[in-house]
Amino acid sequence: MIHGNKTLAVAVCPATTDQYDWAHTLAAELGIPLARKDTHEFQFLLICSADGLALKQADENGPGPIMISFTGSTMEYRLKHGGGRSQALARAIGLKKGWQPAVIDTTAGLGRDGFVLAYLGCQVHMLERSPTLAAMLEEGLQRARRAAYTVETAGRIRLTLTDSKEFLQKLKQQDRPDVIYLDPMYPERTKSSLVKKEMRILRGLAGDDQDAGELLDIALHCARNRVVVKRPRLAPTLGNGVPSHSITGKTSRFDVYLI
Numbered sequence: 330m331i332h333g334n335k336t337l338a339v340a341v342c343p344a345t346t347d348q349y350d351w352a353h354t355l356a357a358e359l360g361i362p363l364a365r366k367d368t369h370e371f372q373f374l375l376i377c378s379a380d381g382l383a384l385k386q387a388d389e390n391g392p393g394p395i396m397i398s399f400t401g402s403t404m405e406y407r408l409k410h411g412g413g414r415s416q417a418l419a420r421a422i423g424l425k426k427g428w429q430p431a432v433i434d435t436t437a438g439l440g441r442d443g444f445v446l447a448y449l450g451c452q453v454h455m456l457e458r459s460p461t462l463a464a465m466l467e468e469g470l471q472r473a474r475r476a477a478y479t480v481e482t483a484g485r486i487r488l489t490l491t492d493s494k495e496f497l498q499k500l501k502q503q504d505r506p507d508v509i510y511l512d513p514m515y516p517e518r519t520k521s522s523l524v525k526k527e528m529r530i531l532r533g534l535a536g537d538d539q540d541a542g543e544l545l546d547i548a549l550h551c552a553r554n555r556v557v558v559k560r561p562r563l564a565p566t567l568g569n570g571v572p573s574h575s576i577t578g579k580t581s582r583f584d585v586y587l588i
């Protein structure tokens with residue numbers, strides 16, 4: 330990727346010298362440069378810190394760093410007070426007593442929706458095509474596997490770095506999931522400043538998901554029970570198909586395509 334005179338979009342950097350070895354290994358694994366924290370050479374910095382991996386837009390006026398934290402207070406609040414099986418996401422997936430479907434989350438992103446579904450009992454396979462986000466997810470999951478409150482949930486999650494379109498097209502008949510979940514990027518999703526910051530960084534890093542309609546078509550040929558697409562409350566449906574029904578939550582709508 331070329332941004333102005335910046336030839337590489339992302340570099341890894343250690344927050345302190347204690348994280349140097351980790352940063353060095355991660356940069357080699359991702360095939361991206363290792364940088365100093367104060368550099369302006371790259372569009373994004375993936376910072377190895379004592380608290381975990383943080384992603385920062387190197388732009389001086391850009392938003393502060395974001396982290397994936399399945400063990401932090403925001404996720405804990407969402408798990409405890411998000412409404413359990415009666416929340417819109419769970420109803421859209423079709424969760425009920427005795428049916429905890431296997432879900433492929435084709436747009437894992439920061440992993441929040443997938444983690445909630447795993448907490449509610451689903452086996453969740455997260456797919457993410459951005460190597461940077463996949464590295465952040467993997468590190469977040471490792472921390473979740475070490476914390477008493479999240480170890481069981483994290484145990485129900487698998488993560489694969491892949492383009493979901495290709496992954497679904499290659500899936501064997503016997504591996505087809507009950508539910509396929511899509512939450513592609515959408516402009517101006519919400520007015521919350523925190524989410525806005527996360528979405529700005531996500532969009533800057535991962536792009537606009539313009540192939541989401543194509544992903545939906547493939548998913549519809551692959552899911553056993555349903556495909557669920559998350560949209561902003563008032564947004565048009567994705568692609569040309571008509572959902573079987575929709576479930577509207579506080580800020581989002583879930584379009585359900587029953588197979």
Ligand SMILES: C[S@@+](CC[C@H](N)C(=O)[O-])C[C@H]1O[C@@H](n2cnc3c(N)ncnc32)[C@H](O)[C@@H]1O
Binds near residue numbers: 535
């Ligand atoms: C809006 S975010 C998803 C947020 C997520 N639901 C959460 O709770 O954090 C969309 C993510 O999907 C990923 N994505 C979009 N299309 C994809 C595809 N075809 N394969 C894999 N990942 C994809 C993008 O890279 C981006 O990280």
